[in-house]
Amino acid sequence: MSNIRTFSDARLPTDNEVRARRNLLVQFWRFAVLNTKMIVMVTRGHH
């Protein structure tokens, strides 16, 4: 089993972060932000 890494020193999300990832209001807002980021990305990539 020594070759298997467990990442026990990796940072865990805080309780607030976990809640925010599932909170519908927060996620509707993040959906809008993500869409905007994607559109900017796509616009920069199309010549």
Add this chain to the structure above:
Amino acid sequence: MARTVIMGAGIAGHTAALHLRRMLGREHEVVVVSPNSQWNWIPSNIWVGVGQMSVKQVTFPLAPVYRRTGIEFHQAFATELHGAGGATSEQPYVSVRYTDPARQGEVAELAYDYLINATGPKLNFGATPGLGPNGYTWSVCTAGHATEAAKGFDAVVQKLKAGEHQTLLIGMGHGTCTCQGAAFEYTFNIEHELVKEGVRDKADVIYITNEEHLGDFGMDGMNFGYKGGITTSEDFTSSLFRERGVTAIMSAHVESVEPGVVHYEQVDGSKGEQPFDFAMLLPPFRGADLTAFDRDGLDITAQVFAPSGFMKVDADYEAKPYEEWKASDWPRTYQSVQYDNVWAAGIAFAPPHQMSRPRTSPNGTVIAPAPPRTGMPSGVIGRAVAQTIAGRIKHGSSARVHTASMADMGAACIASAGKGWRTGQAAAMTVFPIIPDKAKYGEAGRDTKQTYGEIGLSAHWMKVMLHYLFIYKAKARPLWHLIPE
């Protein structure tokens, strides 16, 4: 009248065909050759592989779309490229062998004025003994493979419900694999389904990869702008692994697979084996094994294609060490080095080198993730090549050459970590540019404002939205061309 033949109807080829048809008058012919009768939105295959989508939801038949849009379709494999014509004519042509049930096995020659090679990857399961659906592991590379994987996964869930312990191994089936993102997605969708089924505590989920660090993704990792600071894709990804209790075998080359056990070598030369009850391991890719001939019938495959089988284009293929790699090594026009009327789009072009630092074990085994070429760059390249050809047909050889360098292009990747309108999760990642450019962006190699990662339910909604949006676009429904690649 000009005739453009497109070999391949994946994201690059299909995008190029639809745009060419839209940009050219009906006096010009657009011809697609593809061995598959169906178009497949491959990013959703991971959901087929856990039984959350059906094959029908991720595929549709190509022939009706091509009939409606005026594109000639041949369901066939391209086998030979005769770019300077043959014994009786200088007209270039490709030889094809039909897979269409009505013409199964028939051979034909398709003449062209312009040719796009968008043949995508050959799934090279043969590189690792025992790998793949004909061996001892599952695959999600095609919708059919994913359906079989879902059956295998369901059998594992039933055993878990019966109280048996099970080990699920997911990842890369060879040291030179790419598409770590797909394996990452499948790992977390499997984990998500095990939680839903209430059997997570009885299962070990292990990720096996050729990456040196988690989050490398064959792109040399990324530095993300995150909450006003900078974090690495390694930290971002490791956090998810720890949170979900998924472990990993890193820097591994899978040497062989036997029933229930994988044998691997790590970059330090050590050998190991990992027993499994269920394994989904991706194969390495190679080119479509086309053979090229000159007019006299001499085999010039080595001039036209790289040893990997991918087509050589306007890239800098000079072998040089990792420290000397430059963003400008990567192609811009995707024009063949041999022919000025042939282009390679999407996965079909030969990359100049990897993006991640290649490593070799003391035993001489190369452990080097191949560079990913995901849907977004494949689509953008397909469109740019179509624009170049349409310009050439309409305005002659002085027409503008359109470029789509992956060193000037960003990509968005939504990596699903579980499906469900309220319970789903995904990691949304944007990266700009795809090819690291240390001369322009410093040691990070990328714009840290545009390179970004976030985990949440909204990213899952994004992935679902992209599923329906891109299938709509691929079906050439009204205003499809307004949807960017």
